[in-house]
Structure formats: C-alpha cells, structure tokens
Amino acid sequence: MITEEHILNALRNVEDPDLKKDLVTLNMIEDLQIQDNKVHFSVVLTTPACPMKAMLENACRNAIAHFVSKDIELSINMTSRVTTRVDHHLSTIKNIILVASGKGGVGKSTVSANLALGLARKGAKVGLIDADIYGPSIPMMFGVEGERPKTTETEEGKTKIEPIEKYGIKLVSIGFFTDPNQPVPWRGPMASNAIKQLFNDTNWGELDYLVVDLPPGTGDIHITISQSFPISGAVIVTTPQNVALADARKGVGMFLMDSINVPLLGIVENMAYFTPLELPNNKYYIFGKDGGKLLATQFNVPFLGEIPLLKSISDSGDEGNPIILQNEDIIEKIFIGLAEQVAQQIAIHNAKK
Numbered sequence: 001m002i003t004e005e006h007i008l009n010a011l012r013n014v015e016d017p018d019l020k021k022d023l024v025t026l027n028m029i030e031d032l033q034i035q036d037n038k039v040h041f042s043v044v045l046t047t048p049a050c051p052m053k054a055m056l057e058n059a060c061r062n063a064i065a066h067f068v069s070k071d072i073e074l075s076i077n078m079t080s081r082v083t084t085r086v087d088h089h090l091s092t093i094k095n096i097i098l099v100a101s102g103k104g105g106v107g108k109s110t111v112s113a114n115l116a117l118g119l120a121r122k123g124a125k126v127g128l129i130d131a132d133i134y135g136p137s138i139p140m141m142f143g144v145e146g147e148r149p150k151t152t153e154t155e156e157g158k159t160k161i162e163p164i165e166k167y168g169i170k171l172v173s174i175g176f177f178t179d180p181n182q183p184v185p186w187r188g189p190m191a192s193n194a195i196k197q198l199f200n201d202t203n204w205g206e207l208d209y210l211v212v213d214l215p216p217g218t219g220d221i222h223i224t225i226s227q228s229f230p231i232s233g234a235v236i237v238t239t240p241q242n243v244a245l246a247d248a249r250k251g252v253g254m255f256l257m258d259s260i261n262v263p264l265l266g267i268v269e270n271m272a273y274f275t276p277l278e279l280p281n282n283k284y285y286i287f288g289k290d291g292g293k294l295l296a297t298q299f300n301v302p303f304l305g306e307i308p309l310l311k312s313i314s315d316s317g318d319e320g321n322p323i324i325l326q327n328e329d330i331i332e333k334i335f336i337g338l339a340e341q342v343a344q345q346i347a348i349h350n351a352k353k
Contacts, residue, residue, distance in 0.1 A: 002034055002068060007041070010067035014059045017052065018348045023060070031077070039064065042077040046347035047208075048123035051340035053078055082124065082208040083350040085230045090199065093127070093207045095232035095346050098225065098262065100255075102247025104216035107270035107307070108237045109137045110317055111338075112213035114324045115235070118339030120168045121324070124208040127163065129198055130173030131225065132215045133191050139175040142166045143320020149176055152203065160203040167325065172202050192224040199229060209343075217247075218254040226260045232346045233265035235304065238295065240272060240288035245295055252299050265304075265345040267296040268338065272306035283308075304341050307334055 011029055012022045023029055023043065032041040043056060050056075057078050064074055084094035099115065101108040109132065116128040130138035139145045143166065150162045163170035174194060204210065215221055225231070234255050238248035248267070255262040269292030273283040286309065296303035307313070313331065316323040324335045 002037070002039065002072065004032055004034060006068050007032060007034065007039060007064065010063045011060060013063045013067065014056065016056070018344060019046075019351050023056075037071065038073045038075070040075040040077070042079050045078065045080040046083045046350070047343040048080040048082070049119055049340045049343035050080065050347075051337070051344055080123070083347055085232055085350060090204075090229060093204055093210050095208065095350075096210045096212060096229055097265070097342065097346070098212045098214055098222075098231055098234040098255075099237060100214045100222065100234055100251050101216050101237045102218070102249065102251040103244055104135070106216075106237050106239045106244055106248075107313075108132075108216065109141060109213050110313060110322075111235070111237045111268055111270060111307070112211055113138065113141045113317065113322045114335040115339055115342060116169050116209075116211040117167060117322055117324045118335045119209050119211070119343065121336060122339060122343070124343070125206055126168070127170040127172070127204050127207045127210040129202075129210060129212050130171070130175060131195050131198070131212050131221055133174045133194060133221060134215055136173045136175030136178075137317075138171060138173045138213055140320060141317045141322060142169070142171055144171065145175075145180065145320075147176060159201065161198075161201055162203055167322075170204060170207070172198050174198065189220075192220050195221055195224060196228060199225075209346075218250055222254065223260065226255070226262050231262045233263040233342075233349055235265050235268060235342060236295075237268045237270055238292050239270055240285065240291040242288070242291070245291045248292075248295060249298075252295070252301075256299075263345075263349045264299065264301040265342050265349075266302035267292045267299075268304045268307065269293070270307045271309040274309045302341065302345060304338055305334060307331075 008024050012024045014023050028044050030042045030044055057076055082094050099112040116126050120126045130136045144164050147164050151159050163172045236248055236251050238244050273285045275283055293303045313323045316326055323331050
C-alpha cells in the first residue's frame with residue numbers, strides 16, 4: 001500500500017541545488033494524488049526559466065523508484081511560481097531586474113532586450129522599461145518608434161499609461177513621449193521624477209519580471225530607482241577592454257554601497273570574441289580575453305557568459321527584430337542561458353529574504 005508519507009519521505013532525498021534544502025521542506029511538492037499503483041504530483045519551481053528543471057524531474061523519478069517502488073506509474077507536473085520581493089505600491093510586479101553598464105556603447109540595451117525576450121520565451125510574464133532617458137533605444141530595437149501609448153483612468157480617477165506590447169513584452173520608454181529628433185536637456189531631479197512616473201503610472205498588470213535598461217554610468221537615475229523600488233538584482237554589462245572594465249568596476253561598486261545595496265546577479269561580457277562565418281570553430285579575442293570573468297571573480301558574483309561580436313546582433317536591433325528571435329541557434333542558446341541564470345540568481349536571493 002503506497003501512502004503519501006512514503007512518497008514525501010522519498011522526495012525528502014531530492015535537494016534543490018541552489019536553495020540547499022529538499023523539495024518537501026521547500027514546499028515545492030503540491031497536488032499529490034495516489035490511486036493504487038498510480039502516483040501524481042506537481043513540482044513547483046521558483047521560475048519557469050529554471051535551468052535545472054529536467055535534472056530535478058529525473059531526481060524525483062529516481063527517488064521514488066529507489067525508496068518506494070520501481071513499478072509505480074509516475075506522473076510529474078513540472079510547473080512554477082515565481083518568487084518575489086513585493087513592494088506595496090508595485091504589488092503586481094514580482095521582480096525588478098536592473099541592467100547597467102559603467103560606460104556607453106557596450107551593448108547594455110541589446111542585453112536588456114534579449115534578456116527580456118529570453119525570460120518570456122521560458123514562459124514568464126515580462127515587462128521592459130527603457131530608463132535610458134538621455135538616449136532611449138528600446139523603441140528602435142522593438143520596431144515601435146513613433147508609437148504613442150494610450151492612457152486610461154482608474155476607478156480612483158488616476159491616469160495610467162498602457163504599455164506598448166511587442167513580441168509578448170510590455171514596453172515603456174521615455175522615447176514614446178519625446179521627439180526623437182529633438183534633444184531633451186534633462187536636469188537631475190526632472191529625469192528622476194520622469195522615471196518614477198514611468199514606474200508608478202504604468203498599468204503593468206501582473207509581471208514576473210520587469211527588466212530595466214538603465215543609462216550608462218552611475219548617476220541620479222540609478223540612485224533614484226535603487227532607493228525607490230524593491231530591486232531583485234542588477235546585471236552588469238561590460239566589454240573586454242580595460243577601459244570598459246574599469247568603468248564596470250565602478251558600476252559594481254555603486255550597487256554594493258550601503259545606501260543602495262542591490263544584489264548583483266552577475267556580469268555579462270559582450271563583444272567577447274569574433275568568429276568568422278567561414279571558420280565557425282574559431283574564436284578571435286579582439287578586445288582582450290576573460291576580463292568580465294576576472295571582474296566577476298574579483299567581486300565573487302556569477303559570470304553569466306560571453307556574447308560574441310556579430311554584425312547580425314546589431315543589425316537585428318537596428319531592424320527592430322532582436323537577435324533571439326532570428327533562429328540563430330548559437331546566439332539564441334546564449335541568451336536563453338543568460339535568462340535562465342538571471343532567473344536562477346533571483347530565486348536564490350529571494351530565498352535569503
């Protein structure tokens with residue numbers, strides 16, 4: 001006679017490698033049903049982008065076979081419920097991810113766009129806010145230049161911005177409200193207030209992740225966002241050159257300051273190497289090698305990977321059709337892997353609350 005206790009005791013031997021506890025203790029086993037020799041249950045992961053989904057399912061099957069019976073007809077539903085650091089006035093957004101860089105021109109917006117799309121590809125509900133108030137590029141990257149968001153009124157009489165939706169992502173950018181041909185000379189307080197409005201006055205709906213494309217550097221907007229909203233973590237984008245790494249180091253240091261104290265999810269190295277089409281197995285490290293990896297080691301944070309220097313990446317952004325949508329297997333795999341690692345790090349940090 002198979003009992004609930006038999007099954008749960010077996011699953012106590014399956015540990016989440018990130019959270020360092022077994023699935024039963026973590027309350028990740030739900031909907032357990034037993035009928036004669038048939039057993040069904042759900043494993044509720046901390047994110048749909050979990051990179052260890054298949055491994056955990058296999059571990060559950062092995063535990064049931066080893067500790068209960070090999071003859072059980074086992075059905076496992078691998079599902080997810082994204083963990084969160086909810087704040088009272090942004091309660092529909094579970095996690096806010098900052099994407100930052102010490103200097104401009106390192107591909108921060110490219111990483112932001114493809115990270116958001118990678119999370120959505122894994123089944124998450126995702127928004128993307130273009131907080132680069134001095135040079136918004138997300139409208140171009142998503143092919144929505146010239147779009148103007150509609151507004152609606154709530155029952156309380158508040159006016160809300162309806163985000164533009166493209167490729168399954170909810171988008172808001174200061175670029176939707178300014179003339180792209182006219183420079184806007186923002187003073188610090190004006191810029192900070194404008195960004196806070198984009199956060200607070202947008203009808204985001206239910207989101208698992210809100211990705212924020214920050215301006216380059218370490219300025220007012222970074223401080224305002226970090227201190228005004230519950231940030232799940234920051235991703236730092238750099239290139240291999242020493243000058244970029246020096247600026248990235250300052251960006252890392254800013255998030256680690258006591259007054260800001262934002263968890264670092266990891267370092268991404270963009271334009272890491274060049275691979276010619278005629279020599280697909282060759283990597284040429286034009287700007288230096290392992291700079292991002294060394295920076296991650298120095299600050300004891302994850303290294304989230306290398307993105308190659310490819311014309312197709314910049315071309316796809318210019319055309320409003322990000323590279324992750326282009327069915328280029330290697331690049332798609334890199335950005336899906338980045339999304340999985342970022343989601344994984346957020347779940348680890350959320351578990352430490």
